[in-house]
Amino acid sequence: MERRPELYIGDARISSLRIFLDGYQFSATVHNIEKEQVFPPFWYFHEWAMHKYGWGESTAGWKNIILEENQNDEELALKKCFELLKEFRTLKPISIKRSKLNQTNIKFHHSENCKIKRCIDPVRQLTEPLYENADEIFIVQFSHDFGFSIFVKLNDESIGFNWRERFKTNKEAVTKSETLFGESLKWEYLTGDLLSWGNLIIKENNTANKT
Numbered sequence: 443m444e445r446r447p448e449l450y451i452g453d454a455r456i457s458s459l460r461i462f463l464d465g466y467q468f469s470a471t472v473h474n475i476e477k478e479q480v481f482p483p484f485w486y487f488h489e490w491a492m493h494k495y496g497w498g499e500s501t502a503g504w505k506n507i508i509l510e511e512n513q514n515d516e517e518l519a520l521k522k523c524f525e526l527l528k529e530f531r532t533l534k535p536i537s538i539k540r541s542k543l544n545q546t547n548i549k550f551h552h553s554e555n556c557k558i559k560r561c562i563d564p565v566r567q568l569t570e571p572l573y574e575n576a577d578e579i580f581i582v583q584f585s586h587d588f589g590f591s592i593f594v595k596l597n598d599e600s601i602g603f604n605w606r607e608r609f610k611t612n613k614e615a616v617t618k619s620e621t622l623f624g625e626s627l628k629w630e631y632l633t634g635d636l637l638s639w640g641n642l643i644i645k646e647n648n649t650a651n652k653t
């Protein structure tokens with residue numbers, strides 16, 4: 443596709459690539475086609491573009507960020523996009539630590555001491571625990587100075603706590619984890635093939651963010 447974009451997306455424009463990928467995603471969702479998630483998950487490409495260009499947030503999306511940073515030149519932006527994708531694919535976990543959640547952690551998460559809740563009725567101000575059936579929590583440190591992210595394992599499915607929220611330091615990630623499950627978390631560093639661990643951790647369920 444990089445060598446002959448016109449053959450696949452009709453022209454050499456980054457906007458056409460984004461439309462093509464959105465159509466692919468929509469079709470897979472409509473037809474319940476399960477796609478194997480591998481590290482790094484593609485939805486982190488929004489964050490990668492933000493990181494590479496020094497933007498304060500990624501809400502504009504990778505296409506708009508790259509396009510604006512390349513003088514709104516669609517063809518130039520497409521070429522740069524492929525360059526960034528190649529580099530993005532080298533992103534990997536360089537450290538992963540895990541804490542298995544015990545009854546004390548779960549009790550804290552369901553108590554009023556846990557301030558991070560899911561709102562189920564804003565009128566009556568009703569909330570419920572963010573993670574009903576949490577088993578483990580992971581802190582992943584990325585290569586390329588990409589920071590740290592939190593992932594929570596739920597009934598053998600792992601989803602990101604908030605994939606847009608990355609942390610600059612391990613301490614910040616630990617503090618956020620403790621606001622969810624209390625200060626009694628006991629951490630252990632995973633060893634072996636960290637990329638395989640990363641692939642396992644970012645495995646998503648069908649309701650997770652896939653944009």
